[in-house]
Amino acid sequence: MADGYFPTLVSKDKDPNIVSNPMFVELSDGAVAATFTGTSVNANVTNTVAVSGTFWQTTQPVSGTVTANQGTAAALSAPWTVELSNGTVAFGTASNPIAISATAAANSVSNPIYVASTTPAVTGAVAAYLDTTTVNHDYTVVTSMSLKSVECAASGGCKFELQVGPLATLVTKWVGFVPKAGGVISAHFDPPIVVPVTSTGTVRLIRTNREGVAQDLYSTIIGIDA
Numbered sequence: 001m002a003d004g005y006f007p008t009l010v011s012k013d014k015d016p017n018i019v020s021n022p023m024f025v026e027l028s029d030g031a032v033a034a035t036f037t038g039t040s041v042n043a044n045v046t047n048t049v050a051v052s053g054t055f056w057q058t059t060q061p062v063s064g065t066v067t068a069n070q071g072t073a074a075a076l077s078a079p080w081t082v083e084l085s086n087g088t089v090a091f092g093t094a095s096n097p098i099a100i101s102a103t104a105a106a107n108s109v110s111n112p113i114y115v116a117s118t119t120p121a122v123t124g125a126v127a128a129y130l131d132t133t134t135v136n137h138d139y140t141v142v143t144s145m146s147l148k149s150v151e152c153a154a155s156g157g158c159k160f161e162l163q164v165g166p167l168a169t170l171v172t173k174w175v176g177f178v179p180k181a182g183g184v185i186s187a188h189f190d191p192p193i194v195v196p197v198t199s200t201g202t203v204r205l206i207r208t209n210r211e212g213v214a215q216d217l218y219s220t221i222i223g224i225d226a
Helices: none
Strands: 044-046 067-069 080-084 087-091 125-130 136-140 144-154 158-166 171-178 183-196 201-209 217-225
Touching: 125 136, 136 217, 144 158, 144 171, 144 201, 158 183, 171 183, 183 201, 201 217
Parallel strands: none
Antiparallel strands: 044 067, 080 087, 125 217, 136 201, 144 183, 144 217, 158 171, 158 201
């Protein structure tokens, strides 16, 4: 408005100031705030005056001078709580800060928050190795395996077939061949092949000798079973 008069804005919110929408104030002597019990202000009575005479009922009026002062309010201890329309927020005071640093003092360059970078221990690592001429190289899953890779080697021609799943219904996932001169082959799976333990979960490498004579066979199943 042109005259700068805004009577409806003197309240706790944008609505007009009325009995049901008051403006909150704090009673204080400039140093200590007054305290309340329920809807009554706490006060100490001093300079009392003795009253004598005959009283006929409990509502007999008392004459004389009665003086009341604020007295000493009890000190408030941290943390204090601020009540908001949608909840409460608790915070410390300057003499009792929230501990978010190395000590109870305020957080600063000389009083930082310490953090540590750690490398968690790897558990459940699997590196199942077999160096015999047995045809099937099996790994029985313990919990739930993430199969990351297989490494295969032979001294002559050989076929390697990877199967995974429940032992009764294995499914082929990879096939590789080593030439007649022999050699090493590998397969890496990204993302890893997940093999659950359900119905005896198994990782199987079928190692078929294609040389026609005995030869050396080597294989390793690598992953995490945890």
